[in-house]
Amino acid sequence: MTDYVRRLVSGKKARFKDHKLDVELDLVYLTDQVIIMGYPASGVEGLYRNRREDVKKFLDHRHGKNYWIFNFCPIKENSYDSQYFEGRVSRYPFPDHHAPPLALMPLVAREMRSWLDGSSERVAVLHCKAGKGRSGTMACAYLLSLNSNPAIPLEKSYSTKEWAAKRADDAMDIIPPDDDRHSTESSITDQTTVESPVQADSSPQSNTTPNHSPMALKHVLDLHTSRRMKQPLTSDKKVKQGVSIPSQRRYLYYWSLILSHQAPTHLWSNDPLMPSAPPTSTPKVRLAEIKLRTKESGGMTFNLVRAANAILDRGSTSKGSSQVWVSLARYDDDLIELLEKWERYTRDEANVGRRRPGTRDFGSETLNDIFEGGKWDKSKMVRSFARLGCSDDNDITKSDNGKDGKIITYTLTPLSDKRWKNIQGQLESTKAGEAVIDPEEFNIPASEGNSMYDLTQAVKGNRGVVLDAAREVRVKLYMGQVFMGWAWFIPTFHMPQPPPNGDPQASESPIQTTFKLTRKELDFPLGIGSSILDVEISLEWLKKAETETEGVQPLKTPEEEKEQDSSEPTGLAAAAQMVATPGVGVGDVVEAKQAGKD
Structure with a gap:
């Protein structure tokens, strides 16, 4: 009964069923290293959202200590003790259904990248309340900051039902036209085997060009929609957009312009910020x-x-x-000044989406101190x-x-x-x-x-x-x-x-x-x-x-x-x-x- 209620609350969002753990969550793998989920709740709220203990069991079983959670919920909206997940939680809150402060996007993207670059086994787990708009916006901000398009998720990133459907679709895609079928029948089996992502080294061909153009933005938004939203039962119905709020999409466009060095040159100072640097006017x-x-x-x-x-x-x-x-x-104003200070200080001028080495501390401050205690x-x-x-x-x-x-x-x-x-x-x-x-x-x-x-x-x-x-x-x-x-x-x-x-x-x-x-x-x-x-x-x-x-x-x-x-x-x-x-x-x-x- 509770799973039924949770499915109603999830609405048009996709869910993940782990049969080994007998756990069903409002959660998807956007890529093999990026997970988006609904809020990990407890008490009465856990009856219709992800139960916190189920989330922890799922993450511990599948990823051990190789996961880090990014929480976008303000304390005013909801909160939990980060120690429940052994302290592996970073908070970057902003209000539900709103666009984030622009400087928050690079700070999130850089910390995600710093964490995920440490090991291919690591995953970043993003959540807000519903696990759609705010989480989707920040997940897309991270994907845009990469130097190539994200790889297609492998088998572990799909539920059993999704993986079976994908294998069937892959097999159908490689069947040649009817005119050629008599001469290529034996090659179908070989090609199907090669396409199987069970062979971890056979990753799909990736685009090595920077992932920052307007077309890349469309690709990233489409990827998020295809993974986060349930597919319609009939082909005549459209899939609801994953990041559907226009202002959030507008901010992702701004971010793509910054990454591709097409943004207004005065937007953020080009000089790295040091602790004693004076403020600049705009x-x-x-x-x-x-x-x-x-x-x-x-x-x-x-x-x-x-x-x-x-x-x-x-x-x-x-x-x-x-x-x-x-x-x-x-x-x-004081919050934005603080965020922009950290954005400028952590920026790698050669790659705006990457954190400059050695910038986790800013004098006596640390990046994770920004939202400590709920001041903002x-x-x-x-x-x-x-x-x-x-x-x-x-x-x-x-x-x-x-x-x-x-x-x-x-x-x-x-x-x-x-x-x-x-x-x-x-x-x-x-x-x-x-x-x-x-x-x-x-x-x-x-x-x-x-x-x-x-x-x-x-x-x-x-x-x-x-x-x-x-x-x-x-x-x-x-x-x-x-x-x-x-x-x-x-x-x-x-x-x-x-x-x-x-x-x-x-x-x-x-x-x-x-x-x-x-x-x-x-x-x-x-x-x-x-x-x-x-x-x-x-x-x-x-x-x-x-x-x-x-x-x-x-x-x-x-x-x-x-x-x-x-x-x-x-x-x-x-x-x-x-x-x-x-x-x-x-x-x-x-x-x-x-x-x-x-």
Whole structure:
């Protein structure tokens, strides 16, 4: 019965059955040296996830002391004592369903490579909670850092059923066309024997060119999908992507550009960092505006409108429920500074994906000390710093382009304190109506996923929000108190290069650009978000002189963080309107609900 429940929780992910141990786990071998699995749980959680004792028995039996675990779960989400696995655990936490800090990718890839290069018998075991998005992202980051495509897994990496199917497929693949069968029948047996991976020395031919191109990224993502996700029962159904969240895939693209030396040259300093090295400055950009285009809500189903309106409008006639606004957020500045320091210090300039020898210690610090004690991940890791909204009715326009029907365009610019308090007051009025909502009416759990209380420092004037060009930004879209979707990006990857250098002969005109994200390129555009057509973000480089006078928009103060934590709305509207959306399953609702908490 418990295995049945675990299979339901695994959903469309593949599982591994070890008949000798009589253990079935939410686990796959991505390659012979890379394992991805779901969270090793205990207690009640072990009834529907991997039981911790089963995981240990599996790893000890198959790999002895040749395994090392990489845990991507923040303590806020889940935790266990690393001594359960004899201390062979490294933690690199970041929030569920989010993109990681960019500097975390090389640190994980380098430690994996350092461990696995020590012996062909070693394995790296990656897990987050579900063992899919975060684990898949970091596994792909490691595979991209290799100098050749990963080898096809051998027999030990397959379950008995998978291996039998693979042998059958291999045999079918080498059968010649019907016209030649009469002359080659005797060669089939010989070729089948040669193809058998039981002969360990007969590894498949590998590509020796660097594994860093866009095509290599596609190959790695496809490999992860083919191994991590269950194959459909019928050929007319598509396999769900392993790394399916657009922002995580976008960050893997950034990482592939860094590995292939095609990233902006200013992104990370080329000079190895020593313990006494002074901090360096980076170019800045100004986010001028965001344009959101949506289809008119008349196309939404009656159930969606009923569910959303029941939450947003009951007990209130306020316009707050129709306000469209944006929250900008990023990871903690001190955490990113620490991660980038270690990235620069451990970098091997000849091979960015490899750790520079002798860099496990940085003065009196060690790499594994970064997340020791939960300083960075006991609470929310993502913090907001600015808001954008419509200044007046002229910022909302309607048009009809025929193909998509009636389109509403919202032009969102930085909000002053006065304007934000006006919007917040309208949202507060709407929030009062939520108290009478019975969660059982929609058969959904309460969510903590909204951020109307993301109090941040006001933007002075309307010139835009100043950003560090090389730092991550999360753009989170709201309609009233319901999030519509979000996206992570790093501005410099979308800007004309190089940034202004202060040359007095350079043009006085600002260097501007816009980039567009379609709905498919947003994370969790469910419910009301399903009406989104695209989001267009306008950026411009700050000139050298401006970077010295205009600072990056600061994060919230601890007092504002405390106020937010004590005042967040329950957010039943978000879950209710998603439940009512056609084609949105319970799993999608749960994922979006959980993702919205950070």
